[in-house]
Structures are given as structure tokens and as C-alpha cells.
Amino acid sequence: MSPGYVLLIAVAGILGGAVNSIAGGGSLILFPAMLATGMSPLTANVTNSMATWPGYAGGVLGFRSELADQRNRLRPLMLAAILGSTIGCILLLVTPAAAFKWVVPPLILLAAALLAFQPTIKKFVGEPREGGRIWTVQFPATTAAAIYGGYFGAALGVIVLGVLAVTVPDTLRRLNALKGVVSFVGGTVSALIFGVFGPVNWTAVLIAAPAALVGGYLGARIARHVNETALRWSVVGLGIAIAVYLLIKGV
Template sequence: MPALDLVIAAGVAFVAGVVNSIAGGGSLILFPTLVALGLPTVAANVTNSVAQWPGYLGGVAGFRAEYAGQRSRLIRLGLVALAGGTTGSVLLLTTPSGAFDLIVPVLVLLASLLLAVQPLLTRRLPDEGDRPRRDPAWLYVALFAATVYGGYFGGALGVILVGVLGVALHRLKLANALKSALSAVTATVTLVVFGLFGDVHWDVVAVAAPVNLLGGFLGARIATRIPTGPLRLLIVTFGVAVAVYLFLRR
């Protein structure tokens, strides 16, 4: 990729990291940018997944205190996320690229709409504080389906996970913390699978991954100081526009 394009990719990756920490939806910015810079959609998707991996680790570090007493649950749910993420990643690499081109506008639109309704969803989720609650059986099925989606595309995966975990556990703060851990597991799976077998553009990853991590760190520092509503609206509008563009270019 030309040097100027790499500079653009790095700048957008930084913004994506900031956005992920503040409102979520960074993939809806970086992925279409890589497509606009000339990467095929599948290559843009796998490169985007690998480049944003460091940001998920920062999220896990920020929730360390919330994981106290959750070791067995983290292992159980982490194994499901491992299986789901692997399945989704393999599906992406083994199905025809034309199939991904066909479905990606729908996925981008779905991710944008999920991001739009996230505040409404989280307000409606019950939160029963620290009262222990057993995992319902359906949680594992829903989590597997969500992480298959995460391995295949991943946009707004965090929104889906918060919804599923919040409804299942009735503990919104814990759901948010577990979301970061399970997103990290899914992202690590995609890093390994796409890194070994996918068409990753490593020059883009080399410049995008460090600044994405930096953006995520800085975004976390300013997240409480700026309103997320206008930023969320901007990202959703951009995501819908991208979905329309991807649909028209097929």
C-alpha cells in the first residue's frame, strides 16, 4: 500500500480506537476506509480485525476489578467464544468472497442499527447488583451465535454481547465487563486464524494497531467528559451511508 494510504489508515485507526472507547463502532469507520483505499472487502475485513486486536486487551485491563470471583464463568463463556469465533473466522475464509460481498452491506447496516439502539437496550436491561445468578442454558447458544458473527464480521459485536449477557445475568456492569473479555477472546481467535490463513495486509496492521491502542487509551480518558449521543449519531449515519455505498457497488 502506498505511504500516503498507510498514513490515512493509521489516522483512521487512531480515530477508531477513540470511538470504540467512547461509544463503540470503530469497525464501522476503519473497515470502509480500507475498502476505499483499494483493499478487497474480505481482505479489508481480516486486516481490520487484526489491526484492532490490541484495543480489546486494553478494555480487559480496565475491567480487572469486575472479574473478581468470575473465573469459572469466564472459562465457560470463554470456551464458547473460542468455538464461535473460530467457526465464524473459518466460514469467512472458506466461503466464496462473493458471498461476503453480498452480505456485508446487510451486516454493516445491522451493526449501525444496533449501535443506534444501544442506549435504549442498556436502559431497559435489569441490574440486580451483585446478587449471584446461574447461567441459563440458552446463554451458551446465544453466545455461540454472537461470536460466530464476531468471527465472521464483528461490527457492533460488543453491543450484541452486552444485550445477551445483560438479559441472561441481570447484572449490567458485569455484562459490560464480560463483554470486553469475550470480545478479546473472539478477536484473538481472528488474529490467529486470519494471521495464518487470511489475506492480511501486514503493512496496514503495522501502522494501524499501535495507534488504535493509543486511541483506545486516550478515548477511555475522555469518555466521561464528552457527550456520546452526537458521536453515536455521527457513527450510525456514517455506517448507514457505507451500507448503501457497499450495496450500490456490488
């Protein structure tokens, strides 16, 4: 791998890890960088999943104070992440991806809409109650999001944050910390499965993974100080941008 490609992947790893912690969607920085080095889409996708995992770990570390009193909320979310990510990874390895590329943009737009219209949605479904819709809404929706994450993963954080926003009564900043755990657990499952069965480019992983770890930690620290309204609309804008990008370029 040329020095230029090494620098490209390292910078993309830092930026992708930071964006994943702040809002989600960092894969849309690192995945194209992988493609630019000449990897096939499948190899780039699998390698991206392996490389971004440390970034999720860095994000969880950066959000540790926000997570300290949310442990009871984590159990069903972690179970959903494990189940969904396992299914998604298996689907990626055994089925063609051609049809799925048309499903990805609508999913991302739906997640952005959940955040954008959260106050209006609450008028119809009511304010989230602690533990009120865990197994009827949150668990199946998070499992579905994790299936998507195991299969492709770009903007997974946008989708998970949208689900949490209408099922958990808390600030967006603290929900962002929960989202980080879901991403980390799902990413761990993906790393284990793809590490054994996937066509991983390990050279790229060795470059991008440490960079993503640093970026994830820094992103979490930045997100703690971002205005909540600004955070909400930055996530919405990022989701729309990613969906348009995928519609135009495909995956």
C-alpha cells in the same frame, strides 16, 4: 504505501481502538480507511481484524479493575467467543460474503434495540439473575454474536453489550468491561486463523495495530468516567448509525 495512507491508517487505528473500548463499532472507522488505500473488501476485512486485536488488548488492560471480581462470569463468555469466532472465521474464508451483507444491519439494529428497551424487556423476562440464564440465553447468543464477529465484526461490541445487558445484573460500565474480554478473545482467534490462512496486508497491520493498542487503552479509561445513561444512548445511536451506513454503502 504513501505517507498520506500511513497517516490515515494510523489515525483510524487510534480512533477505532478507542471507540471499540467505549462502545463498539470501531471497525467502521478502520475498515473504510483500509478500503481507501485500494485494498479489496476481503483483504480490508481480514486486515482490519488483525489490526484491531491489540486495541481489544488495550481495552482489557484499561478495564482491569472492573474485571477483577468478575472472573466467574468470564468462563462461559470466553468459551462462547472461542467457539463462535472460529466458526465465523471459517465461514468468511470458505463462503461468499454477498448474502451476509443483508444480515449485518438487522443484527446491529437488534442489539441497539436490546439496549434502548432494556428496562421494558426486563419487565417481561425479569431482572437478570446471577447465573440464571447463562446456558439457555447468554451462551448461545454470545456464540452467535462471535460468529458474526469472526465473519465481519463491525459493531460486535454493540451486539455483545446488548446480550449482556439482559443477562447479567450489573452496571453498563462493568458490562462494558466484560464485552471487552469477549472482543479480545474472539479477536485473538481471528488473528490466529487469518494470520495463517487469510489475505492479510501486513504493512497496514504494522501501522494500525500499535495505534489501536493505544486507542483501546485510552478508550477504556474514558469509558470509566462516562455517565451510564449517556453511555447507553451513545451505544444505541452508534448502532443505528452503523446499520444505516451498511444499508446504504454495503460491506
